[in-house]
Amino acid sequence: MLKLTNIVKSFNSTGKPEDQLTVLNGLNLTINDGEFVTIIGQNGSGKSTTMNLITGVIFPDSGTIELNGGDITKEKEYSRARYFGRVFQDPMMGTVAEMSVLENMEIAIRRGRRHSPIRWGFKKQHRELFINALKEFDLGLDKRLNAKAGTLSGGQRQALTLLMATMPQLPSHKSIRKDYVKFAYGDKEKAKEEVENAYKEGKARFLEKKKEILADKSLKKAEKREQIREAFNRFDNEVRKFDVTKPLLLLDEHTAALDPKTAKRVLTLTDKIVREKGFTTLMVTHNMKDALTYGDRLIMFAGGEIVLDVKGEEKKKLKIEDLLNRFETVN
Numbered sequence: 001m002l003k004l005t006n007i008v009k010s011f012n013s014t015g016k017p018e019d020q021l022t023v024l025n026g027l028n029l030t031i032n033d034g035e036f037v038t039i040i041g042q043n044g045s046g047k048s049t050t051m052n053l054i055t056g057v058i059f060p061d062s063g064t065i066e067l068n069g070g071d072i073t074k075e076k077e078y079s080r081a082r083y084f085g086r087v088f089q090d091p092m093m094g095t096v097a098e099m100s101v102l103e104n105m106e107i108a109i110r111r112g113r114r115h116s117p118i119r120w121g122f123k124k125q126h127r128e129l130f131i132n133a134l135k136e137f138d139l140g141l142d143k144r145l146n147a148k149a150g151t152l153s154g155g156q157r158q159a160l161t162l163l164m165a166t167m168p169q170l171p172s173h174k175s176i177r178k179d180y181v182k183f184a185y186g187d188k189e190k191a192k193e194e195v196e197n198a199y200k201e202g203k204a205r206f207l208e209k210k211k212e213i214l215a216d217k218s219l220k221k222a223e224k225r226e227q228i229r230e231a232f233n234r235f236d237n238e239v240r241k242f243d244v245t246k247p248l249l250l251l252d253e254h255t256a257a258l259d260p261k262t263a264k265r266v267l268t269l270t271d272k273i274v275r276e277k278g279f280t281t282l283m284v285t286h287n288m289k290d291a292l293t294y295g296d297r298l299i300m301f302a303g304g305e306i307v308l309d310v311k312g313e314e315k316k317k318l319k320i321e322d323l324l325n326r327f328e329t330v331n
């Protein structure tokens, strides 16, 4: 769950009081796990500002931002990066132009991690995952794995960014343990004890097993390596059960720069990924039709606040005219 409470954010580019611009004026917004929310609102109504606050690009003047019960209001952008996947309007922003498709995807996997532990089979395992995902996109990307991202079309680049933003994360064991405590509701001490004990026991079992394998004279070198890898994976899976962070997907007009056909394709893909992987998603769009077609909740921003918030059946009944009328009355 993502919860924004009483968020106030103003900008002042000149320092003069008359230039003070209050963009968000006590914004309250709760997004439940698994919700797919479409967001509309006039230019300058604070949609991107809200995304920037959620991801820690900027900080609120007052108010709190909570994720899964943990307060992340003051957390730096890099340290909360692993909780969010983000796709911007500009296809140039999500990928590194000078790096290949594969290199970009590898970076995505390591998002928010300062050091990536060397894991057996890490590269091979993920290479396969990438390629299969790219094939599904049907944009010819699977045949351009070594092409520089800068040479791709806008649509291809957005599709790649979308995939990167929704890649399964592999946080380090340390992050998993830390987040388990940080996001635990209730007794944090107890949560800490629980995760640390499970970790210690799992690690001890793995090391014991490793010693056994290494001492086993009937095994060849390659067999030993294989068995140690299996034992490690078992330990790794045990630790990953404690991974409580479910990434949130933030899409800020991510199809606005694409031609209608490609935009439709990327949107269909977005919907598919969101549904299949159960991502909690916020999608900003100026396209009323898309805002109505996709998602199960719709929010309208105006005057620094949320002026419309509908979900389920009520959303399904909404028509483009209703939204346009609403736009007229609030602005």
Ligand SMILES: Nc1ncnc2c1ncn2[C@@H]1O[C@H](COP(=O)(O)OP(=O)(O)OP(=O)(O)O)[C@@H](O)[C@H]1O
Residues within 6 Å of the ligand: 011, 012, 013, 021, 023, 041, 042, 043, 044, 045, 046, 047, 048, 049, 050
């Ligand atoms: N870093 C900043 N410094 C100064 N003003 C800013 C900054 N970021 C945003 N603003 C101002 O805040 C207001 C809201 O901007 P924001 O980008 O959130 O709007 P938006 O709803 O995303 O609009 P659009 O639909 O055009 O993308 C605008 O008037 C903008 O100029």
Ligand SMILES: [Mg+2]
Residues within 6 Å of the ligand: 047, 048, 049, 252
């Ligand atoms: Mg914007």
